[in-house]
Amino acid sequence: MRDITRTTCRKAVVAVVATAALATLTTGVPASAAPEQRDARPAGPASVHGGGRIFYGFVPDDDIRFTVDATSAPYSRPYPGIPQLENGLPTDAKGTITISHWSAKDNKTMKSVATVDCLVTGDRTATVTATIATVNDPELADTIGERRGFSIHDGRGGQDRFGFSWGVGNLDTDEKGSPVGARVGTCMAPAPFAPVVEGGFAVRHAELATKPPKAARGR
Incomplete structure (x- = not known):
């Protein structure tokens, strides 16, 4: 026992x-x-789509809206004669951005349409640049050809946010140290500082293509 x-x-x-x-x-x-959790959304090129009204605290009574239709098109904007850029950039993009600003003070709406040239994403956030192509008012005529920077945060169920280069201190200094308006480079934009209070934006992230497609390399 x-x-x-x-x-x-x-x-x-x-x-x-x-x-x-x-x-x-x-x-x-x-x-x-442990297995990584993947985004369930379909794969594809980086993109930003949507439209919305933002709240801009410096003119709280104004109605400012942006519509963004931007899609990545890597190595589609070549720079002939520059070996490092003969195929373009991995951040090249296409599409349009529409800007609409109704001024409560003047009771007037100013509109511009810009052509997208650059897009880069990072998870829920994107920066986009676009060049002003058309305007609805002669007062905006001198902005045609200028590049503007935009940033978007996709809240995905929470609040989206939006930024635009001329809404913050985008300044440089000249040789005398005096402040001057700064040019906006490709894909350069401030943080998305303004809340989107109506509508919204969807950011689809994709990693940057490190090499141009074979067709582009053969150009």
Whole structure:
């Protein structure tokens, strides 16, 4: 009887140890080895689509709206004669951005349509640049040909946010140290500082293409 009891105890101890070891194997897996959670949205080129009204605190009574239709088109804007850029840039993009600003002070709406030239994304955030192509008022005529920067944060169920280069201090200084209006480079934009209070934007992220497609390399 004593031997049977000892054998039974040994078996119980082995069972407990084995159970503990199994628990360690199944629950103690390092986080890096766990399967990554992937975005369920369909894959495709980086893009930003949507439209909305923002709140801009410096003119709280104005109605300012943006509509964005931008899609990545890597290496589609070549710079002939420049070896490093003969195929263009990985951030090249196409599309349009429409800007509409109704001024409460003047009771007037100013509109511009800009042609997208650059897009880069990072998860829920994107920066886009576009060059003013058409305007609805002679007062805006001198802006045609200027590049503007835009930034978008896709809240995905929360509040979206939007930024635009001329809405913050986009300044430079001349040789005398005096402030001057700065040019906007491709894909350069401020943080999305303004809340979107109506409508919304969808950002689809994609990693930058490190090499141009074969067709572009053969140009």
